[in-house]
Amino acid sequence: MNKSRILTGAGLGLTALLALTACNSGSPTAPGGAGEEPGGEGLWDVAEDVNLEGSPTFERMSQAGEIVIGVKNDQPGLGYEDPVSGDRTGFDVDIARWIAASLGFDEDAIEWKTIPSANREQEIINGGVDFYVGTYSITEGRDEVIDFAGPYFITGQGLLVAADDDSINGPDDLADKTTCSVTGSTPLQRIREEYGGDVVERGTYSECVENLLQGQVDAITTDEAILAGYVAERPDELKLAGSPFSEERYGVGIAEGDTALQDHINNLFTEGGDVWTALYERYLEPAGVEATQPQVD
Incomplete structure (x- = not known):
């Protein structure tokens, strides 16, 4: 696996990131991505005539005509909801938009659902969300009850x-x-x-x-x-x-056994390095932090 080096060593890159983000935020309600508008417009197209055979999650989305995505709303730069406009911004949020578009769902068809950390597995198991993207570390315990696509990012x-x-x-x-x-x-x-x-x-x-x-x-x-x-x-x-003292591998949480959806997302990450890089550059790279996209499991 090619591990991201964003948070290795003494974390000097993060110090630069913090200074840059503070300068670019403009206001307390605009920390998602250097004051840019939400979404990854121009980075991808919404797929047409998608047929993800064997995925019960995709079948549910298709019948509903919308996709329900679990996210965080209080993590600037990753998953943030502006309290005034309601706009969702951040690296994780745009990763979720990218996945939705690859499945044939545009922004208007997305229902964002803010899920506390303690409730993530249960929401996925119960079908309360179609998938979850929100600083969700891949662990053995979680992998026993749900599945993950990715990883798509590594931190500490x-x-x-x-x-x-x-x-x-x-x-x-x-x-x-x-x-x-x-x-x-x-x-x-x-x-x-x-x-x-x-x-x-x-x-x-x-x-x-x-x-x-x-x-x-x-x-x-x-x-x-x-x-x-x-x-x-x-x-x-x-x-x-101090410095980071662990390795956290962020994955997309999906229903256990939905290998068709898992493979689809993993293929998207594997083939979409240019999109990943563009999102990384939008939210993090301007600080001069070195990083590489991790290989999926």
Whole structure:
């Protein structure tokens, strides 16, 4: 696998990304992609006469005439919903749009559904979403109850702290601290099992951010690709601490056993390197961060 190098080493590329995003955001409601309009217009066409034989998910979409996509709405640069306009922007969101178009669904046929981390598997199992794209790490436990396409991006777990806090420089400094993360997330489990300290759970990372700003917790842990967006919004108040200490492989969550849909998405990623690169360049590459598209499993 050709692994993305966006978050390796000391994370210097992220520092550059944060500075660039902060300059380009324009306002607190425009952090999705350097102030650009949502969507990947011009990067792909909506496919016609698609027939994904053997996919119960595709059959359900076709009968409904719409596609329901699970996403995040509070992760700037990845999956963000503008509270005023309702526009959805971010790398993950555009990946989802690209997949939808390849299945024959344009923007008007997409129903976006914001799903908390703890509810993702159940929504997929119950058919509440047709697929899920939202910083969704591929793990053995999840792979037992659903399937994944991808990976399409690789990042690493990091720490977010107050800008004036020099007491935390890595996970080993958390033993006497209070750390916040989201219920059902891989980072929460890793901190609790491997590093200890007082760990509190919240429904969203934005809630953790508010707790950190109010001094109610000492740190937030999740993937650095997520944390970067929050620093970009509040560069004078927040910062990343230390270097990434895991590898998180983001996949598209789909119903277990739907190999036809899985193969379709994997082929899209494999053959669509130009689109992946364009999306990466739109949201991340202008900071000078080196990255390569990972090979699918």
